[in-house]
Amino acid sequence: MTQQKAPPTTMAPGPTTRARLFFVDNLRVVLTVLVVLHHAALTYSNIPLWFYIEPAQDPSGHALDLFIILNQTFFMGMFFLLAGYFVPGAADRRGRRGFTRERLVRLGVPLLLFVILLRPLASAPSYTTLLATEPDLPYWLFYLFTIAPGPLWFAEVLLVMSLVYVLIRRFRERRSTTVVDVTGFDAGAGVAARAERPANTAPLNWFGMGWFVPFMLFAVGLALVTIAWRYAFPASYWPIVGLPSPGYLPQYAALFALGVFAYRRNWLIRLPNSAGWGGLAVALVSLIGLGASVIVLGEAAMVPRTWQSMVGVPVETFFAMGVMLALVVFFRRFLNRSNRFLKFLADNAFAVYVLHSVVLVWVGVALSGWEAGALVKFFGLAALSVPLCWAVAGAVRAIPGVKRIL
Numbered sequence: 041m042t043q044q045k046a047p048p049t050t051m052a053p054g055p056t057t058r059a060r061l062f063f064v065d066n067l068r069v070v071l072t073v074l075v076v077l078h079h080a081a082l083t084y085s086n087i088p089l090w091f092y093i094e095p096a097q098d099p100s101g102h103a104l105d106l107f108i109i110l111n112q113t114f115f116m117g118m119f120f121l122l123a124g125y126f127v128p129g130a131a132d133r134r135g136r137r138g139f140t141r142e143r144l145v146r147l148g149v150p151l152l153l154f155v156i157l158l159r160p161l162a163s164a165p166s167y168t169t170l171l172a173t174e175p176d177l178p179y180w181l182f183y184l185f186t187i188a189p190g191p192l193w194f195a196e197v198l199l200v201m202s203l204v205y206v207l208i209r210r211f212r213e214r215r216s217t218t219v220v221d222v223t224g225f226d227a228g229a230g231v232a233a234r235a236e237r238p239a240n241t242a243p244l245n246w247f248g249m250g251w252f253v254p255f256m257l258f259a260v261g262l263a264l265v266t267i268a269w270r271y272a273f274p275a276s277y278w279p280i281v282g283l284p285s286p287g288y289l290p291q292y293a294a295l296f297a298l299g300v301f302a303y304r305r306n307w308l309i310r311l312p313n314s315a316g317w318g319g320l321a322v323a324l325v326s327l328i329g330l331g332a333s334v335i336v337l338g339e340a341a342m343v344p345r346t347w348q349s350m351v352g353v354p355v356e357t358f359f360a361m362g363v364m365l366a367l368v369v370f371f372r373r374f375l376n377r378s379n380r381f382l383k384f385l386a387d388n389a390f391a392v393y394v395l396h397s398v399v400l401v402w403v404g405v406a407l408s409g410w411e412a413g414a415l416v417k418f419f420g421l422a423a424l425s426v427p428l429c430w431a432v433a434g435a436v437r438a439i440p441g442v443k444r445i446l
Contacts, residue, residue, distance in 0.1 A: 060378075061308070061309075061376070062375075062376050062377055062378040062382070063371040063372045063375050063376035064122060064125075064308070064371075065378065065382070065383075065386035065389075066371055066375045066376075066378075066382060066385075066386065067118075067122065067367060067368070067371045067375075068119075068122060068386065068389050069382075069385045069386055069389050070371075071115055071118055071119055071122075072389040072390075072392050072393055073426060074111055074115045075115065075191065075393060075396065076392070076396050076400065076422070076425060076426055076429055077107075077111075077422055077426075078107075078108060078111050078112075078115065079191070079396065079397065079400055080400055080418055080421045080422045080425060081104040081107050081108050081418055082104075082108060083400065083404050083417075083418070083421060084096055084101060084104055084414040084415075084417050084418050084421075085101050085104040085105050085108055085414070086101050086102070086104075086105050087105060087108055089277075089284060091162040091163050091165070091166060091190070091397060091400075091401050092162075092165050092166065092400075092401040092404045092405060094404070094408065094414075094417070096414035097413075097414070098413045098414055100413045100414045100415035100416070101414040101415075103415055104414055104415065104418055110327075110330075110359075112285060112288070113356050113359055113360040113363075114359070114360035114361075114363045114364055116194065116285070116288065116292065117288065117291045117292055117295045117360060117364065118295070118364050118367070119194060120197075120198065120201075120291075120292045120293075120295045120296040120299070121295040121296070121298060121299045121302075121364065122299060123198055123296060123299065124201075124295065124296035124297060124298065124299025124300045124302075124303075125299035125300070125302050125303045125308060126299075126303070127139075127202060127205055127296075127299070127300055127303070128300055128303045128304060129303060130142070131205070131206070131209060136206050136209060136210060139202075139206060140202075140203065140206055143199055143202045143203070144199070145444065145445055146445060147195040147196075147198055147199040147202070148195075148199055149445045150192060150195055150390075150394045150445055150446065151189055151192045151195045151196055151199070153394075153445075154189060154190060154191075154192040154394060154397075155187065155188075155189060155190075155192070158190075158394070158395065158397065158398055159183075159187070159188075159190055159397075160183065161398045161401075161402075162190065162397040162398050162401045163182075163183075163186060164401075165401060165402075165405050166186075167179060167182050170182065188279070188280075188281075188282030189281075189282040190282065190397055191393065191394075191396070191397055192394065193281070193282045193283050193284060194393070196281065196282070197283070197289075197292060198296075201292075201293065201296050205300065237303075237304060237305070237306045238305060238306045238310065239306075240306065240309045240310065241310075242306070242310060243310070244307065244310040244311060244312060251311065251312065251315050251318075252315075252318060255315075255318075255319075255361065255365065258294075258298070258361070259354075259357050259358050259361045260354070262290065262291060262294050262357050262361075263353050263354040263357040263358070265290045265294070266287070266288075266290045266291065266353050266357060267350050267353050267354075269287070269289065269290045270287045270344065270345075270349070270350070270353065271345055271350070273286060273287075274287075274344030274345050275344075276344070291357070291360070295364075308368060308372070309372070311365075311368065311369055311372075313369060313373060315365055315369055316365065316366050316368070316369025316370055316373070317366075317369075318362075318365065319361070319362045319363070319364070319365025319366035319367075319368075319369065320362065320366040321362070322358055322359075322361065322362030322365070323358075323359050323362030323363045323366060324362075325358075326355050326356075326358040326359035326362055327359055329355040329358075329359075330352070330355050330356065330359060333351065333352045333355055337351065337352065384430070384434065385430065387437075388430055388433040388434050388437060390446060391433035391434075391436060391437050391446040392429045392430055392433045394446060395429065395432055395433055395436065396425070396429045399425055399428055399429050399432055400421070400425050400429075403421060403424050403425050403428065404421055407420060407421060407424075433446070
């Protein structure tokens with residue numbers, strides 16, 4: 041990999057501490073709400089991939105299916121992008137060993153707690169239903185056959201990516217301690233890299249091509265890799281590791297790596313406002329393309345390894361990249377602020393992610409006697425569960441010692 045001294049004309053020494061990016065906090069809150077809504081929609085959709093389900097009995101369930109499919113294209117990928125963005129700074133502050141310990145506590149412990157404590161609570165209604173047909177099935181056997189990380193697959197995959205980052209950083213630190221990799225992927229011990237992040241006002245000109253051409257090249261490259269990946273690994277679920285969307289793994293890895301690069305080059309701040317409009321335009325055009333592909337290609341577009349399913353991948357990828365780009369710029373321009381309420385939401389967002397499954401399942405059970413259409417029940421479940429999730433998360437984090445892991 042080519043290395044060179046950082047150009048002094050375009051770099052400005054970064055301050056020891058940088059202002060908190062409130063727009064990222066607020067964006068994470070919205071993404072967490074989308075996670076809750078995603079699983080609330082699964083409860084009443086035609087896609088039976090949740091702990092507690094009431095399959096749709098009316099056409100409004102198709103609207104929930106559409107929301108789930110579109111949301112899946114970008115919301116978890118954006119989590120990985122934002123997670124990757126803060127990894128280099130955390131490793132700079134804590135060192136490799138300290139960063140590894142922190143990741144094991146903040147990601148590994150919640151993962152174990154979910155599998156051991158929360159999953160039994162979330163899966164209890166399913167076990168009760170199963171007893172009607174299998175009355176002799178012991179719970180321990182049910183637990184073993186259904187064991188999986190649930191939504192905490194995100195913590196599982198992010199932990200693996202973080203550990204891979206540490207290994208790459210260790211290798212690169214052994215190679216050099218005095219130069220900065222032009223890609224920003226942590227050459228040296230991080231001292232030079234910490235001091236030479238571009239200033240917030242430095243023009244963003246990726247490799248002399250502005251922002252649009254690299255954006256398009258990244259999207260095209262990701263689409264091609266995703267096509268090859270989905271052809272080689274067509275399964276829609278990976279048991280044991282519990283990955284519910286393995287077809288998106290290239291996107292998750294690419295966006296995590298992009299976040300690492302973006303931190304060193306200060307890209308989230310330096311993106312021009314025009315990039316937001318550009319991302320919105322790409323997303324809208326791609327959305328039209330997705331609709332047209334569904335109409336033209338039909339149900340074959342949903343069948344793995346068919347040419348129809350592969351044709352839709354580039355359009356899906358451009359839609360996701362456009363949405364992410366638009367959201368970053370929109371939140372940076374209009375929601376880069378905080379107050380007591382927004383801080384409460386941001387502080388408890390990860391705890392909501394960890395705990396929301398149990399809340400959704402049992403609120404869903406409480407609403408099971410309500411006779412209404414799928415879409416109506418979705419709105420009812422969402423209206424009750426979203427604020428309740430934050431209330432439960434705030435209460436749990438008030439327990440001494442819990443804030444260290446949540």
